[in-house]
Amino acid sequence: xxxxxxxxxxxxxxxxxxxxxxxxxxxxxxxxxxxxxxxxxxxxxxxxxxxxxxxxxxxxxxxxxxxxxxxxxxxxxxxxxxxxxxxxxxxxxxxxxxxxxxxxxxxxxxxxxxxxxxxxxxxxxxxxxxxxxxxxxxxxxxxxxxxxxxxxxxxxxxxxxxxxxxxxxxxxxxxxxxxxxxxxxx
Numbered sequence: 211x212x213x214x215x216x217x218x219x220x221x222x223x224x225x226x227x228x229x230x231x232x233x234x235x236x237x238x239x240x241x242x243x244x245x246x247x248x249x250x251x252x253x254x255x256x257x258x259x260x261x262x263x264x265x266x267x268x269x270x271x272x273x274x275x276x277x278x279x280x281x282x283x284x285x286x287x288x289x290x291x292x293x294x295x296x297x298x299x300x301x302x303x304x305x306x307x308x309x310x311x312x313x314x315x316x317x318x319x320x321x322x323x324x325x326x327x328x329x330x331x332x333x334x335x336x337x338x339x340x341x342x343x344x345x346x347x348x349x350x351x352x353x354x355x356x357x358x359x360x361x362x363x364x365x366x367x368x369x370x371x372x373x374x375x376x377x378x379x380x381x382x383x384x385x386x387x388x389x390x391x392x393x394x395x396x
Contacts, residue, residue, distance in 0.1 A: 255318030259343075264288050265307040287353070291361040300358040302370070308351030308378075316341030320389070337391050342384035351378040 265287045287307035291300045320339040324330045358370040 255316050255341075258315040258317070259313040260311070262310045263308075289363075291358065293361070300361055302354075302356045302358050304354045304356050304358075304370070304372075306351075306353040309347075309349040310351065311347040311349070312343045313345065314341070314343035322389075322391075333391075335392065337389045340388040340390065342386055342388060344383065344385075346382045346384055348378040348380060348382065352376065 287305040290303040290306065292302075293300050316339075318339050318341070319336050321336050322330045323334045326333070352375070354372050354375045356370050356372045358368070360366075360368045362368070363370070
C-alpha cells in the first residue's frame, strides 16, 4: 500500500504541475507515462483543511443520524469505540458533538530507517505521518470519556461507566507529527 500511496501522490503532484504549466499555453493535454514521471521530483503529501460539525447545539440542522439533540436528550452525537485488547472491554468517546475546524493537517508517507533509540534501523519500513495543524478551533464541543462492555449501546448486555465529561471552546495549538506504524509483517 505504501508504494501505491507514493504513486498516487506522485501522479497527483505531476498532474497539478502539468496543469499549471499548460494553463497559460492552451495546449492540448496528453497522457503522462511512468517513464515521463521518473524525472519529476518534489514532495509528496496531502494538505487538508476543513470544518466538521456533529449535532451542533444551536446549529442550523441537527443530524438525526447521530440522535436527537434536545437539551434533555440523554444520548446525542457520535460515538468512537476502540477495544484495547482482543476480547477485552471498550474505551469510548461518547456523545461527541460540536464543531471542529482545522487548517493545515498533512498526510504523507515517511520512511523510518534510523533513530527511535536504534529501533528505526530494525523497523526499516514506511509509516503514515499525520502532520498536526497549527490551530484547531473548537466551537461548543462536548464529549464523554467512558468504559463500555460493548461497542454499541444497542448491543445485548450493554453497560457503560462514564469517567468524565469534557466541554471545550476556543483555539488549541498543536505541534509535531503523529506517526501511524503498521502492525504485522511487511
